[in-house]
Amino acid sequence: MKLSLLSELNAARAARKAATVATNLPGGEQRLILNPAGDPLEEPVRAALRAGKSRTIATAAGDEVFLAVHMPAPRLVIVGAVHVSQALAPMAEALGHRVAIVDPRTAFATPDRFPEIDLRAEWPEVALPDLVLDPFTAFAALTHDPKIDDPGLIEALRAGCYYVGALGSRKTHAARRERLLAAGVPPAEIDRIRAPIGLPIGAASPGEIALSILAEITAALRLPGPA
Known part of the structure; x- marks a missing residue:
């Protein structure tokens, strides 16, 4: 060469x-x-x-x-140190993703709950610029708290993350859509958010929800066009 x-x-x-x-x-x-x-x-x-x-x-x-x-190594950035994240993080790492978890709630974002994970007990506005989201990053918002999820979603869309998903019902997402529109996010960008997050496999437990999310992320990474 x-x-x-x-x-x-x-x-x-x-x-x-x-x-x-x-x-x-x-x-x-x-x-x-x-x-x-x-x-x-x-x-x-x-x-x-x-x-x-x-x-x-x-x-x-x-x-x-x-x-x-x-290819750059795929990354998964999760906002929300919740039960689903405890299952999702090791599963994603097993598939070769570099995982980071962001959550300002120090009662949840603890090393004992997320051993050997890049854990940022900070607000997304502080943590995400340092993580440098890009088109080879998947992003999952899992807190159900607009004060935490919405800034992360806005940054993930701006950075062109190949996958952007958010936990919550269709009703929850309709309210989220109105907030993001009010924040100046273009409708076409909001349409990129996978919500409710994950493939529709009837998931009930945190582990099953994590599986549905990771399957949807994999499809977005590997399949041509919308998954």
Whole structure:
């Protein structure tokens, strides 16, 4: 790999941007694809990025190209150190997500309840800028408290998180929508919020709710278009 291409790749990785190195086989010519839009290999590159796996493809001209995928590690930021979070955090980490939990309520946000988790006993307005949300971050608001959930949701939408979900009934979300509209959030952005959060699997216990949330997050990460 040429030094100039390696430098570009390292810069993309440092900035948590997806990158694909396309290598023509057997010649070995390489190029870096940061934005596949309009690229001759757009469709296979997007498919490889969704799967998060490198692969060899055949072009329309009959050439073979190896697509080396470099993806930022997925992250999950949870607002709310609640029972669902206690189940969701270790499940998400087992699937390779880096997890952080934010909750200013120090009675809930304790290390004994969330061992070995990046725990921020702070208000979202304080904690989230330091966490630097991005398009490879999933965000779940689970407190049921608008003073805590709403600022986090606003920041997650602004940052373009690939998944934004919020706990609560449809009635709860209708009231949330009115608050976010009053705060200046565009309707199309509010429509991105998955609420009620999680896939509709009839979940009842905290563990089952966590499972439904993680399944919905996985679908948003891996499937093309809306999950």
